[in-house]
Amino acid sequence: MTKKIPLVVIVGGGFGGLAAAKALRRAPVNVLLIDRSNHHVFQPLLYQVATSVLAPGQIASPLRGLLADQENTSVMLGNVTGIDSATRHIIVDAGDREGLRVAYDYLVLATGASHSYFGHNEFAHFAPGLKSLADAESLRNHILTAFEEAETEENPERRKALMTFVMVGAGPTGVEMASAIAVMVRTTLRKNFRRIDPKSADIILVDMAKRPLGTFAESLSEAARLRLLELGVDVRLEKAVQMIDAEGAVVGDERIPSKTVIWTAGVAPSPAGKWLGCDVDRAGRVRIRQDLTVQNHPEIFVIGDTASLDQDGRPLPGVAQVAMQQGRYVGKSVFRQMTGKSPLPPFRYFDKGNLAVVGKNFAVLQSGRVRMSGFLAWLVWALIHMQFLAESSLRFSVFFQWIWTYLSAQRGDRLIIEQRENT
Ligand SMILES: Cc1cc2nc3c(=O)[nH]c(=O)nc-3n(C[C@H](O)[C@H](O)[C@H](O)COP(=O)(O)OP(=O)(O)OC[C@H]3O[C@@H](n4cnc5c(N)ncnc54)[C@H](O)[C@@H]3O)c2cc1C
Structure with a gap:
């Protein structure tokens, strides 16, 4: 009899979910990545789309394209609405098929956050x-x-x-x-x-x-x-x-x-805590253990903005680096379980620093003891943001757009494209 290959279902193709999927590339598992949108968005540059510097396609990539060469992984467009953790199923609306039940062996919830109006x-x-x-x-x-x-x-x-x-x-x-x-x-x-x-x-x-x-x-x-x-x-x-x-x-x-x-x-976490009916923090984020799993569910991981984990007595911030490092950790953790290796040590976030840009030629940078503001910090900001875009084609495109905008002060995407109702 052939042995069943375990299925890892990842919900959310943002920074955390995508990092987890990629880290499972060589694992002896099948991976199903479910997202309600068909693309991964580089959220730190959304403000440049809102202010016409970049076009939407310059900061986002289709998830199918990003994972096309990863043979053990498939992608599903669907909106997850609940979890039946007793029978290990998630509930998904996909197109006009509502309430689909998808079985999992491992579940990774990386459903991010939305706005909070307090x-x-x-x-x-x-x-x-x-x-x-x-x-x-x-x-x-x-x-x-x-x-x-x-x-x-x-x-x-x-x-x-x-x-x-x-x-x-x-x-x-x-x-x-x-x-x-x-x-x-x-x-x-x-x-x-x-x-x-x-x-x-x-x-x-x-x-x-x-x-x-x-x-x-x-x-x-x-x-x-x-x-x-x-x-x-x-x-x-x-x-x-x-x-x-x-x-x-x-x-x-x-x-x-x-x-x-x-x-x-403000931001509010996704309803992952409600789906699981588990312990959440004051903001509603799922309290996870040091191995990023949920209490009593070693097969369920929750990562990124929708998870709550303290390190050195302080909660980890809702930033892309936390989500990505947690995604990689989950991938490695499942890989080790599948290959009979000893468990990983508890997760530890390595803080590489924070950056924020303030108009042209100026950013602030804080990394360890380094504090910097001005043009040099802005250059570091630009290089780091380009490096973290999901595809090399986007890096080229954003690089040339930025050079053009810098030199000409012209913005690439100054279009009003309203959705109009048919008359
Ligand atoms: C405007 C803005 C600027 C930011 N700037 C920075 C920055 O400069 N530096 C930094 O480090 N961080 C920044 N952040 C924060 C950073 O983007 C987040 O911390 C990071 O995206 C969290 O990753 P995640 O994987 O938890 O969630 P996300 O990246 O938000 O991904 C969540 C995914 O889950 C999907 N999803 C959600 N609910 C469902 C559902 N029910 N069913 C199916 N799919 C679902 C979503 O479609 C999405 O693809 C910024 C955020 C915003 C909004």
Whole structure:
């Protein structure tokens, strides 16, 4: 009788899931990667799609293409809605087939996170976030449309609201978005309009915290804040957003009329904890053990943004490096179990450092004791981001696009592509 080959089902083809799949390349297992979208997205560059520097296809790759040469691996387009851990099945909606049951021997959950509006879900309609390619494209449409409408608007108050952009949350995404819009209005859009002056746009970055980029050292936060001011961004700290509606935001006790409010604040984990009915942390992330498995389920791993693990008394951050290192660890762990080798030592995250870009020619970098801000940090940022794109064709494409944008100040993808209903 032939021995059954174990099936490893990976849910999520983001940073964690893809790293796990690749690490199982030579393992004596079959791998099934399930994702609700057909592509892997390089989320750190989503803001460049939203601000027209790059096209969506320059930061994303089809999962089938990425895994085409990996013979033990297949890909399924489907939305996972639940898990039956007692019988080892996951429940998937695939096309018009709902509630499909897919059996697994090992399960890797790498379903990431979405936006958290901190209990104010009513804000979501007026303040979209940036998490997927669809979000980035829709924001690009929205920002460019605001300038188009401002050009023809006669009412000065309405024109001002169209040219006011509010970012809620001064973490890396908020800082990157605000500075990118500031650069865009001063360079690319500068000469494009006849009735409005894009340079007069108000770009406002709001946060309840005392400083932007709160996960960086104070000196780097201050360097970023000064750079934002130089770029003309109005940085409002220690201010809570009370309300967001179709006319703008109420920040502290001031109403800011704006037709573009962008949510760059919190993230909420995927519902993996609910599917498993297991122990979760305050944010809802699945508490995992040092070997990245779930309590009482040595066959279920949870990794990346949807998992919660402490190291040296502090929770690991929701960053791509954590997800990728955990994905590789899971691949190796399953490989060793399959080949009868001793288990791996507990997972340990190796922090290579943090980077955030603040407009053209300026980034902040923190790695161990190294703290750097300015042009050199920006070069390091550019090299590292290019290196981590999923395919070499994307690296070439992004490299040449960046050179072109740097030299000409022109952005590659300044198109408004609205979904229109058929008439
Ligand atoms: C705008 C932005 C900028 C960022 N910048 C940085 C940065 O500069 N540096 C850094 O280190 N980190 C950055 N991050 C964080 C980083 O992208 C995440 O930490 C990382 O993506 C987490 O990897 P993951 O594998 O856990 O989840 P993800 O990469 O988000 O992947 C999750 C995958 O699961 C799929 N999925 C989710 N639910 C289901 C379901 N029910 N069924 C099927 N598939 C599902 C999704 O489609 C997705 O492909 C940024 C994040 C964002 C949003």
